[in-house]
Amino acid sequence: MIGSEIYRRSRYGVKHPLSIQRVTPVMDLARALDLLSDDLFIDSPVASPEELSRFHAPDYIAAIMAAERDGRVSDEVKEKYNIGRAGNPVFPEIFSRPATAAGASLLAGRTLASVERGTIHSLAGGTHHGRRDMAFGFCFFNDPVLGILAMLDGGLGRIAYIDLDAHHGDGVQDAFHDEDRVLTVSIHEDDRWPRTGSAVDRAGGMARNFPALKGLNDTEFRYLIEEGVVPVVEAFAPEAVVIQSGCDALADDPQSKLELSNNALWEAVSRLTKLAPRVLVVGGGGYNPWAVARCWTGIWATLNGHDPRDIEIGPAGESILRELFWNHSRGRNPPEHWFATLADRPNEGAVRSEVIDLARLVRHPD
Secondary structure (H helix, E strand, C coil), X not given: CEECCHHHHCCCCCCCHHHCCCHHHHHHHHHHCCCCCHHHCEECCCCCHHHHCCCXXXXXXXHHHHHHHHCCCCHHHHHHHCCCECCECCCCCCCHHHHHHHHHHHHHHHHHHCCCCEEEEECCCCCCCCECCEXXXXXXXXXXXXXXXXXXXXXXXXXXXXXXXCCCCHHXXXXXXXXXXXXXXXXXXXXXXXXXXXCCCCCCCCEEEEEECCCCCHHHHHHHHHHXXXXXXXXXXXXXXXXXXXCCCECCCCCCCCXXXXXXXXXXXXXXXXXXXXXXXXXXXXXXXXXXXXXHHHHHHHHCCCCHHHCECHHHHHHHHHCCCCCCHHHCCCCCHXXXXXXXXXXXXXXXXXXXXXXXXXXXXX
């Protein structure tokens, strides 16, 4: 696991969806549940401007650094780089925080490229909307792109990126539009911002997209994984997989209309890690602090061979969860199971014909 204490104090702003704690509760909960020992934890390095320039434009990096130094940006910078507007606020760690997430994914990519097999969980990663020269969708730097580039630079030749976030992994897909060594696959909510990633969108030929119906249940998600994602990725035969585990597709999250339980994401991660000998799991979206903490802690448990459904929270874990705060209507009277269990109640159901047709269309476009 790669994490950092910077996330304990850093906030995008009081009213921003990312005002919540997300990374450090997972670190704390994993330790409290005896899932994380010191020898398995790495404190994230901060990516240097030179490292970030492997993908991002130097003038854009300089603008982010200046915004952190000055605490403000000019109207010209707002317009040119989309900083200080559209959900991408100027905040005290506007460079340091995303550069830490990028540093983690860079370290993970280099490390995985140097070994025959291994698994790394980079909690703060998954900022999949970031553009080369522009902030987008709460993302200032695109750490999945940087991690994948580190793997390619390290000699790997076939990498699959699988995005489970409720929002399309547009920035990663666009970055590798013309790169036949990288396959990008995304399951996301149909007609959800940024409203890209249609079922017929292949980018430069190496993208596959599964825009899912509102109300997607665990059974349907499993169907899309088994009948859509797995066959496509297996045919590509990757040397490494990068799994973006954004958990805003959960029923408890306010940012989508998908209805998954965290069991569905745990099962998907378990299945997808078997598709390559090298695995990088990054975070992503997730805007309910209790849902994120429980889901990502369960992913860490899954990666270490534990069934999260069998793990008892206990007094120490419950104490961590009860200390979380969410300035949202759903956070005013949290249900008791957000404190008492890791696992949600499963949301199994019928597989709608549209889901079956979607898997078939993406696998067999002709």
